[in-house]
Amino acid sequence: MGIPLIDFSKLTSTDSAERAGEIKQLDTACREIGFFYLINTDIDQALVSRMMTAAKRFFAQSEEEKLKIDIKNSVNHRGYGRVGEEQLDEVNRADWKETFDMALDLPSSHPLVQKYPKMHGPNQNPTDPIVVETLHDYYLTAFGVSQALLQSMAEALDLEPDFFSRCFTDHVTVLRMIHYPPRPSVEHDNGAGAHTDYGCVTLLLQDDIGGLEVKHRNGEWMQATPMEGALVVNIGDLMQRWTNDEYVSTAHRVRASASGVHRYSFPFFVEPDYETNVACVPTCQSEDKPAKYEPIYSGDWIQSRFDATYAYRESEKSNA
Ligand SMILES: O=C(O)CCC(=O)C(=O)O
Numbered sequence: 001m002g003i004p005l006i007d008f009s010k011l012t013s014t015d016s017a018e019r020a021g022e023i024k025q026l027d028t029a030c031r032e033i034g035f036f037y038l039i040n041t042d043i044d045q046a047l048v049s050r051m052m053t054a055a056k057r058f059f060a061q062s063e064e065e066k067l068k069i070d071i072k073n074s075v076n077h078r079g080y081g082r083v084g085e086e087q088l089d090e091v092n093r094a095d096w097k098e099t100f101d102m103a104l105d106l107p108s109s110h111p112l113v114q115k116y117p118k119m120h121g122p123n124q125n126p127t128d129p130i131v132v133e134t135l136h137d138y139y140l141t142a143f144g145v146s147q148a149l150l151q152s153m154a155e156a157l158d159l160e161p162d163f164f165s166r167c168f169t170d171h172v173t174v175l176r177m178i179h180y181p182p183r184p185s186v187e188h189d190n191g192a193g194a195h196t197d198y199g200c201v202t203l204l205l206q207d208d209i210g211g212l213e214v215k216h217r218n219g220e221w222m223q224a225t226p227m228e229g230a231l232v233v234n235i236g237d238l239m240q241r242w243t244n245d246e247y248v249s250t251a252h253r254v255r256a257s258a259s260g261v262h263r264y265s266f267p268f269f270v271e272p273d274y275e276t277n278v279a280c281v282p283t284c285q286s287e288d289k290p291a292k293y294e295p296i297y298s299g300d301w302i303q304s305r306f307d308a309t310y311a312y313r314e315s316e317k318s319n320a
């Protein structure tokens with residue numbers, strides 16, 4: 001009953017028997033727990049070290065400097081979020097973490113920015129060019145991994161291989177850096193409150209500190225212990241909806257770091273084009289199991305979740 005291990009090099013292997021075997025394992029993981037470790041991806045150790053260095057450089061700046069790119073000043077959810085800005089668990093305490101979010105940078109004149117200004121538009125970049133370049137390189141590499149993974153999932157679900165990946169032309173995939181500073185008191189043990197992710201899949205790179213916990217079906221919390229060279233991947237709500245609850249979006253949370261300990265992690269939230277019509281995939285419905293959810297635009301769904309969990313978007317909750 002642990003978190004299963006999936007080998008990316010086997011998913012993309014030219015040996016069809018090997019590929020088919022690994023796709024089956026992937027399918028089981030997505031149905032039973034919605035979480036897995038992904039090893040042997042194209043994200044090499046050099047890129048991982050560059051990300052760790054970039055995050056430390058960025059978050060080590062003064063609060064004043066970081067607030068120059070405050071996420072509150074961005075209509076499209078890009079930039080720096082100070083400690084307390086996000087509360088993933090809508091009932092308990094705010095998260096003890098600071099963040100930086102970036103996505104595809106579209107100019108204000110782009111038609112999609114005009115149409116969906118709260119999701120598309122320019123990034124608010126850090127001033128350090130090394131940090132910007134590193135984030136850019138990581139974004140592209142992780143995106144490549146995510147698309148190959150979505151192709152394997154489509155095959156696992158007996159769909160055309162590009163069923164999901166064809167919905168990623170002007171997508172709203174977000175790369176986030178998170179810094180969990182040491183917690184202020186023993187009582188404040190909330191690094192990130194219990195939540196499910198909103199999008200298709202999340203690819204998480206984490207350092208070796210640990211703290212991520214995953215809720216098993218039986219209600220017990222399991223540790224997603226850091227594994228060198230592995231990403232932790234999980235299914236998001238949109239994919240659960242798309243597959244009529246066949247693939248499960250599982251709750252997870254992060255324990256706050258102990259006194260004196262800093263943790264860094266990098267979720268990559270894989271989210272399709274705004275106008276992707278998320279309607280039950282053909283192979284996940286039958287007479288016995290009709291579609292449970294109304295079709296929805298992917299972007300409308302994701303935006304409603306941001307509005308529910310961000311302090312600065314509080315006033316928009318009632319419109320969500
Ligand atoms: O930092 C982590 O390990 C996980 C963060 C997370 O679950 C999220 O940001 O959605």
Ligand SMILES: [Fe+2]
Pocket residue numbers: 195196197202252
């Ligand atoms: Fe998450």
